[in-house]
Amino acid sequence: MNAAEVRDAVLRSLSSRLKKAGLSEDEIDGDASLIALGVIDSFSFVELLMDLQRDLSVEVDFMELSPDDFSSINGLVRVLSEAS
Amino acid sequence: LTLTLTGIDALSRDAAAVAQLLYEATPKFFDLLPGDRSERIDLIRKLVGGRGTDMEQVVVGKEADHVVGAFAGFPATEHKKRELGSLMMIARSISHEAWNRMKEAARSYASELTAVPSESWYLARIAVAPAARGRGVGAELLAAAAVSAGARPISLHVHRTNSGAIAFYRRAGFRELESTASFLLLGREPRPS
Numbered sequence: 001m002n003a004a005e006v007r008d009a010v011l012r013s014l015s016s017r018l019k020k021a022g023l024s025e026d027e028i029d030g031d032a033s034l035i036a037l038g039v040i041d042s043f044s045f046v047e048l049l050m051d052l053q054r055d056l057s058v059e060v061d062f063m064e065l066s067p068d069d070f071s072s073i074n075g076l077v078r079v080l081s082e083a084s
Numbered sequence: 085l086t087l088t089l090t091g092i093d094a095l096s097r098d099a100a101a102v103a104q105l106l107y108e109a110t111p112k113f114f115d116l117l118p119g120d121r122s123e124r125i126d127l128i129r130k131l132v133g134g135r136g137t138d139m140e141q142v143v144v145g146k147e148a149d150h151v152v153g154a155f156a157g158f159p160a161t162e163h164k165k166r167e168l169g170s171l172m173m174i175a176r177s178i179s180h181e182a183w184n185r186m187k188e189a190a191r192s193y194a195s196e197l198t199a200v201p202s203e204s205w206y207l208a209r210i211a212v213a214p215a216a217r218g219r220g221v222g223a224e225l226l227a228a229a230a231v232s233a234g235a236r237p238i239s240l241h242v243h244r245t246n247s248g249a250i251a252f253y254r255r256a257g258f259r260e261l262e263s264t265a266s267f268l269l270l271g272r273e274p275r276p277s
Contacts, residue, residue, distance in 0.1 A: 033164075033165075035164050035168065036164065041191070041194075042164065042167050042168040042171050042194075043171060043187055043190065043191045043194070045168060046168070046171045046172055046175045047175075049172070050175065050180075062172050062176075063134070063135055063136065063169075063172065063173060063176070064135070066136060066165070067136060067165040067168045067169055067172075068165065071165070071168065
């Protein structure tokens, strides 16, 4: 799966939360932490990671990474693409 | 009191003793974890020294090779990140069903932990073994935490029902910054050295 497909999956899984936070895909800072932006809390973020791994059939060893590396949209796309 | 302070990594033989100590200091929190007491302590053992968790940087106080106390803390700017790191460690260590069962209660607990001042150093955990209480172990651990905090104020959360701990912190110069139904957020300015 390429990065563009992974990005689509990530944005799809975040779309209702982005809408709720009043942010559009175009204006959100792709490098900012989604938790710091208030888009998602850490509990839901953990579930999002599990759901994305299942949907994309990939496994990421997140404990080997720092949350700084994957808590943004760009970071998520990067680690999930690298794993697939 | 001759306390030796050491760091720890998750593989060290002290991890189990430290996990048990931390469990007993805050059972209200750790009883949110699934399983029985020993399963919960096993889970805490993974968090202690675990990369990216809120207990990664734990300092252990030992007396004659016995673990008598421990604390863990970090700059407050890492609070959210380490909360996430701990949750991820928990999520991958337990079943999906167990996660779903603990999720709502844990979320409601976490929502009561008011945001910590970003310029502070957050004392996430501190515990003294019951048998070692009343001998100044807590004060020594707090002094060591203040060294880690350096020029930053120290902040911490304490459960309202934990009156012994609240009295200890007040004697040590902490004052209340904020409160919620269950918790107080306490802070102390750095002391001139």
